Amino acid sequence: MNGALFYHAAAGNETREQLICANVDFILITMACGHDFNLRRLERYSLAAWETGATPLIVLTKSDQVDNADGLVDELTLTVPGVDVFPVSSVTGDGVEALRAALPSGSTIVLVGSSGVGKSTLTNALAGTAVSETQAVRESDERGKHTTTHRELFQIDDLFVIDTPGMREFGLWDGADHLDDTFRDIEALAETCRFRDCAHGNEPGCAVRAAITSGTLDAKRYQSFVELERELRYAEKRQAEAARLAEKKKRKTKS
Numbered sequence: 001m002n003g004a005l006f007y008h009a010a011a012g013n014e015t016r017e018q019l020i021c022a023n024v025d026f027i028l029i030t031m032a033c034g035h036d037f038n039l040r041r042l043e044r045y046s047l048a049a050w051e052t053g054a055t056p057l058i059v060l061t062k063s064d065q066v067d068n069a070d071g072l073v074d075e076l077t078l079t080v081p082g083v084d085v086f087p088v089s090s091v092t093g094d095g096v097e098a099l100r101a102a103l104p105s106g107s108t109i110v111l112v113g114s115s116g117v118g119k120s121t122l123t124n125a126l127a128g129t130a131v132s133e134t135q136a137v138r139e140s141d142e143r144g145k146h147t148t149t150h151r152e153l154f155q156i157d158d159l160f161v162i163d164t165p166g167m168r169e170f171g172l173w174d175g176a177d178h179l180d181d182t183f184r185d186i187e188a189l190a191e192t193c194r195f196r197d198c199a200h201g202n203e204p205g206c207a208v209r210a211a212i213t214s215g216t217l218d219a220k221r222y223q224s225f226v227e228l229e230r231e232l233r234y235a236e237k238r239q240a241e242a243a244r245l246a247e248k249k250k251r252k253t254k255s
Contacts, residue, residue, distance in 0.1 A: 030113035
């Protein structure tokens with residue numbers, strides 16, 4: 001057990017972290033085929049996962065419901081380089097054994113993702129029996145109800161599995177040091193820009209802008225990188241200000 005702590009920023013205006021789980025070895029970022037498939041959200045989860053020191057894995061659920069699961073896997077692999085992707089169907093059982101084989105004996109894993117992606121169903125599939133309550137999703141928009149309303153730990157043979165409630169909002173608390181893990185393609189391009197301090201705007205010889213123009217880099221992906229980098233800088237600023245105010249209050253109390 002590696003002591004990894006998985007946080008996200010608390011919702012609202014309060015500047016504090018909210019602990020999702022602790023002492024996990026693997027973070028299974030679950031995303032369903034269909035309406036839930038969202039590469040921008042994946043980048044956000046990936047940043048938070050890398051920060052923990054645990055190993056992130058991507059689980060593409062409900063693979064039996066689409067004809068292009070392999071194509072979706074390719075998109076996920078390109079979006080988060082270096083992270084293994086497992087397409088699974090908890091209904092047919094396809095992919096469940098491959099995922100199970102990737103989790104070493106004695107591991108503690110946590111399942112994170114939106115409501116309705118099949119986290120509880122996946123827990124049952126790994127167990128081979130119903131250990132976690134599940135509900136059907138709405139057919140109109142494939143949205144799920146909050147079947148899991150609190151974190152719950154299951155022991156499945158030699159695995160410890162933490163099922164978590166679906167999260168509608170996932171603000172970043174930290175992760176600036178791991179932007180290059182999630183955006184390795186952009187970091188690699190930036191290294192070939194003519195100027196080391198290139199802001200990827202109108203500078204001549206900008207490899208990032210050239211890649212966007214040629215279509216080898218998705219403009220939406222680069223915009224996501226910029227927005228997440230900005231969000232992390234803002235989070236750091238808020239945290240520093242909160243720490244300063246807390247210290248000031250502490251000194252005032254002592255005096």
